Amino acid sequence: MTENSGNIKESLEEFVKQALQSYAEAQGVTLPKMTILIERPKVKEFGDFASNAAMQTVKIFKKNPMEIAEGIKERIPPSPLIGEISIAKPGFINFRLNPAASGIALKTILAQGADFGRVNVGNGKKVLIEFMSANPTGPLHIGHARNAILGDSIARILNAAGYAVTREYYYNDAGVQMKNLGLSLQARYRQALGEDVPFPEDGYQGDYMKEIAQMLVAEKGDSLKSTQETQAFTQFAADHIIKLIDADMRALGIYFDNWFSEASLHKNGKVDRALDRLAQQGMLYEKDGATWLRSEQFGDEKDRVVIKSDGEKTYIMPDIAYHQDKFERGYDILINVLGGDHHGYVPRLKAGVQALGFDAARLHCIVFQMVTLLKDGEQIKLSTRAGKFITLKNAIDELGADVVRFFFLMRGADSQMTFDWQLAKDHSMNNPVFYVQYAHARCCSLFKKAEEMGITWLGVEQGDPALLALEEEQTVIKTLERYPEMVRLAAETMEPHHITVYLCELAGAFHTLFTSGTKDETKRFLRPDEPALTQARMTLVAALRQVLANGLNLIGISPMEKM
RNA sequence: GCGCCAGUAGCUCAGAUGGAUAGAGCAACGGACUUCUAAUCCGUAGGUCAGGGGUUCGACUCCCUUCUGGCGCGCCA
Numbered sequence: 001m002t003e004n005s006g007n008i009k010e011s012l013e014e015f016v017k018q019a020l021q022s023y024a025e026a027q028g029v030t031l032p033k034m035t036i037l038i039e040r041p042k043v044k045e046f047g048d049f050a051s052n053a054a055m056q057t058v059k060i061f062k063k064n065p066m067e068i069a070e071g072i073k074e075r076i077p078p079s080p081l082i083g084e085i086s087i088a089k090p091g092f093i094n095f096r097l098n099p100a101a102s103g104i105a106l107k108t109i110l111a112q113g114a115d116f117g118r119v120n121v122g123n124g125k126k127v128l129i130e131f132m133s134a135n136p137t138g139p140l141h142i143g144h145a146r147n148a149i150l151g152d153s154i155a156r157i158l159n160a161a162g163y164a165v166t167r168e169y170y171y172n173d174a175g176v177q178m179k180n181l182g183l184s185l186q187a188r189y190r191q192a193l194g195e196d197v198p199f200p201e202d203g204y205q206g207d208y209m210k211e212i213a214q215m216l217v218a219e220k221g222d223s224l225k226s227t228q229e230t231q232a233f234t235q236f237a238a239d240h241i242i243k244l245i246d247a248d249m250r251a252l253g254i255y256f257d258n259w260f261s262e263a264s265l266h267k268n269g270k271v272d273r274a275l276d277r278l279a280q281q282g283m284l285y286e287k288d289g290a291t292w293l294r295s296e297q298f299g300d301e302k303d304r305v306v307i308k309s310d311g312e313k314t315y316i317m318p319d320i321a322y323h324q325d326k327f328e329r330g331y332d333i334l335i336n337v338l339g340g341d342h343h344g345y346v347p348r349l350k351a352g353v354q355a356l357g358f359d360a361a362r363l364h365c366i367v368f369q370m371v372t373l374l375k376d377g378e379q380i381k382l383s384t385r386a387g388k389f390i391t392l393k394n395a396i397d398e399l400g401a402d403v404v405r406f407f408f409l410m411r412g413a414d415s416q417m418t419f420d421w422q423l424a425k426d427h428s429m430n431n432p433v434f435y436v437q438y439a440h441a442r443c444c445s446l447f448k449k450a451e452e453m454g455i456t457w458l459g460v461e462q463g464d465p466a467l468l469a470l471e472e473e474q475t476v477i478k479t480l481e482r483y484p485e486m487v488r489l490a491a492e493t494m495e496p497h498h499i500t501v502y503l504c505e506l507a508g509a510f511h512t513l514f515t516s517g518t519k520d521e522t523k524r525f526l527r528p529d530e531p532a533l534t535q536a537r538m539t540l541v542a543a544l545r546q547v548l549a550n551g552l553n554l555i556g557i558s559p560m561e562k563m
Numbered sequence: 564g565c566g567c568c569a570g571u572a573g574c575u576c577a578g579a580u581g582g583a584u585a586g587a588g589c590a591a592c593g594g595a596c597u598u599c600u601a602a603u604c605c606g607u608a609g610g611u612c613a614g615g616g617g618u619u620c621g622a623c624u625c626c627c628u629u630c631u632g633g634c635g636c637g638c639c640a
Contacts, residue, residue: 037580045583052582055620065620089583090620135640177640290638301566301636308638315640343567344635369568370633381633411576414568416633418575423589431602432588438602449599489579501577504587515604519595526599563602 019075047094054091065091102477103465109543119488122163131337133170136241140392143371149408151337152254153496161491169256174263182234188213274321283355295351320352340369368413375421406433409500439507443545444561463539472513503551
C-alpha cells in the first residue's frame with residue numbers, strides 16, 4: 001500500500017485514538033466505543049486537519065475540553081508528517097503537516113497515475129446497478145438523461161472504490177404498453193400502405209412510429225397487411241427503439257453489460273417461481289378473489305395485490321421476480337436509479353424483496369427529482385408524458401455529450417434542477433464544463449510550451465517539492481491531496497456531484513495560480529533562469545493534470561488536451 | 564387527508580459522519596491581456612440558512628410544528 005494523503009488522515013485518526021485511549025487509562029476512565037473523527041477545517045488558519053475528540057468526551061472525562069485536548073495532545077506520538085499541533089478555543093486539536101508531506105502527495109499521484117484516487121470501500125463486492133430501464137416505447141427525452149448519467153457515474157465511482165460493478169438495463173417488453181406499441185405500429189404500417197385505418201386512441205402518437213412503419217414496409221413489403229397478431233409489430237417496434245436508446249447511451253459514453261427482458265422472466269417461469277416462494281414463506285393470502293402480498297408488515301403503506309381477480313398478475317410481480325433473479329445471480333448489493341415520480345414504488349419493492357427473504361438493506365434505491373427545462377424563456381416540465389419534449393439525441397447533437405453529462409452532475413440527485421439550455425449552449429466562460437476542461441488543457445499546453453522552450457521535465461525525482469512555497473501552489477497541492485477522500489465520499493454516499501464540485505474547485509485553484517504568473521513573472525511555471533524551480537513546478541502541473549483527468553473520467557467527461 | 568423530496572445571496576446551486584468567521588458560479592459594479600491560452604484572474608456589494616420551538620459545549624445539518632413548492636398515494640404500468 002502506497003502512502004498517500006488518505007493514509008495521512010487515517011494515521012492521524014489512529015494517533016488520536018491511541019492518545020485518547022492512553023489518556024483515559026491515565027485518568028482511570030473507561031472509554032465507550034466511539035469513532036474518532038478527523039476533519040479538514042474550512043479556515044486554513046486552523047491547520048490541515050482538526051479533531052474534536054476532546055469536545056466529544058467532555059462528559060466522559062467530566063473535565064474542561066481544553067484540558068482534555070491538552071492531555072491528548074501530549075500523548076500523540078511524534079511523526080515526521082506532523083509539523084505542529086495546537087489547541088484552539090472550545091477544544092479543537094489542530095494539526096499542521098510538515099511541508100514534506102506535500103512532496104509525498106505529488107509523488108503518490110504520479111506513481112499511481114490513473115490509479116490515484118482508487119480507494120477500497122467495496123472490497124470487491126459485487127454490485128448490480130440497474131438504471132434507465134425506460135420502456136422501449138419511444139425515443140428518450142432530455143429528462144431521461146439524468147437517470148442515465150447518474151447511474152453510469154455512480155457505476156464508474158463504485159468501480160474506482162473497489163466494487164465489481166455490472167450495469168443493467170431492464171426493459172418491459174411484456175404487458176399492455178407493449179401491446180399498445182404493437183397496435184400503434186400496425187396502424188401506421190397499414191396507413192403507410194395506403195389504408196385508411198384509425199389510429200388507436202391511446203396509441204403512441206409520435207412521428208417516430210411513422211418512420212418505424214416505413215422501415216417495416218421496406219423490410220417486409222405488404223406481407224403483414226392482413227396479420228391480426230400484433231406480436232410481430234410489437235417486436236419490430238421494440239427492437240428498433242431499443243437500438244435507438246442504445247445509440248443515445250453510447251453517445252453519452254454509457255455501455256450496458258446486460259439488457260434484461262421482462263418477457264424472459266415470464267417465459268422461463270421465474271415469475272411463477274417467485275410467486276411460489278412467496279407462498280411458501282406464507283406471504284400471500286386470498287381476499288375478494290385476488291391474491292395479496294403481506295407487504296404492510298415490511299413497511300409498505302398497505303398490502304398489495306399480486307394476482308388480480310381476473311387472474312392477471314400485477315406489474316409488481318415480475319419486478320419482484322426480477323429482484324430475486326438479481327440476488328440469485330450472486331450480487332451483494334443492488335442499486336436502482338429511478339425518478340422521483342416513482343418513489344412511492346420503493347417501499348413496495350423493498351417489501352417484496354423482504355417477503356422473499358432477502359435483506360432489503362442490500363437494495364439501494366437512488367431517487368432523483370424531476371428536471372425542468374428552461375429554453376427560450378419558457379419552463380418546460382419533463383415528464384414522460386409531456387407532449388412537448390426535446391429528445392436526448394437533439395441535446396447531445398447540439399450541446400455535446402460532455403456538456404449534457406456535466407450539467408446533470410453539478411447538482412445533487414434530490415434537487416429539482418433546472419436545465420438551462422442557454423447556459424449549456426454557451427461555449428464560453430459562463431459554462432462550468434469548459435472551466436474544468438480548460439484547466440486540463442492548460443496543463444497540457446504548459447508541457448507543449450516547455451518543449452518549445454527546450455525545457456524537459458525530468459520526472460518527480462528531479463523536482464524538489466519544498467520549492468513549491470507559494471500560497472497559491474500550496475492551495476493546489478492541498479486540493480489535490482483531497483481527491484481520494486472525495487472519491488470515497490462520492491462512493492459512500494453514491495453522489496457523483498461531489499466529484500463535479502470538487503473538480504470546479506481544483507480547476508479554480510489552478511487558474512488562480514496560473515494567472516498570478518501573468519502579474520508576477522517569478523510565479524510562472526516555466527522559468528529558464530530557475531531550472532530547479534521549473535522542475536518542481538512541472539511536477540505539480542503533471543500531478544494536477546493527472547488528477548483532473550482521473551476526476552473527469554470518473555464522471556465520464558473527456559479531458560481535452562487542447563481547446 | 565397521508566407519505567417522500569426540497570426551501571441557503573437578485574438567479575442557479577454547493578455546504579460529507581452536528582464544529583470554529585455559511586461558500587461558488589451567474590447577474591451588478593470596479594480593475595488586470597507587448598501572456599506560460601483573458602474559455603482566465605483580482606476586488607466591491609449582496610444572507611434573519613422559509614417561520615417558530617426543542618435537543619447540547621456548539622445546529623444550515625438532528626427532533627417537533629407551521630407555511631410554500633415538486634412528486635406520489637389503484638385488482639394502472
